[in-house]
Amino acid sequence: MTRWRPPAPRSTAIITREGFERLKSELDHLWHTVRPEVVKALAAAAAEGDRSENAEYIYRKKQLGEIDRRARYLSKRIPVLQVAESGPTDRSAVFFGATVTLENEATGEMVVYRIVGPDETDAKRGWISVDSPMATALLKKHVDDDFEAQLPAGPTRFCVVSIGYP
Known part of the structure; x- marks a missing residue:
């Protein structure tokens, strides 16, 4: 049996120019700076051996999921936003x-x-x-x-x- 959930209310797709640039900058920072650092740390933690008891590996895996979730949201949201120029x-x-x-x-x-x-x-x-x-x-x-x-x-x-x- 599946539970029915009402759809989430739609938010207005309007944004100021500075807000739009801030979101684009955040996405760029996540993809080009933060994510590569976390992937590198995750690989180092994975190389340490037993992953089931490796707190660093578990933490980095969770962190990578959060980064990917935010990047995916921004990648979908940015193209639909309308910038209020004037x-x-x-x-x-x-x-x-x-x-x-x-x-x-x-x-x-x-x-x-x-x-x-x-x-x-x-x-x-x-x-x-x-x-x-x-x-x-x-x-x-x-x-x-x-x-x-x-x-x-x-x-x-x-x-x-x-x-x-x-």
Whole structure:
């Protein structure tokens, strides 16, 4: 008996130019630098004898699998990505690529987000996916617009303080 799983939700295939170049650079680095080093270390570990008890061999084999998995993903993903070369014509509203400053209406806390593609999100930098609930709620909003976003902590109200584009 096989278990049925619903298909994974499709992510938007849009990306900034710098994000696209970063992914291409990562793929190149994996194939030409990291993978050859791991293969060399794997061969050295394999030459040591009994592979069933060789921790170095087991670790390198696992590491090689992770590298190959990421490289395979990038090789399939990069060709389908669409690079957003220019910003929107209406720069007074929130669209892909915008950097937005928001005020949490309950706490008064200010937060800054940049709306990017799903392949380049970075929570530490405040880069959120265009597919995220926050970005979805933000799209087409203008300065001084109030809106509600469904966050993990529950519905939260925000006010758009500023909008900028690189």
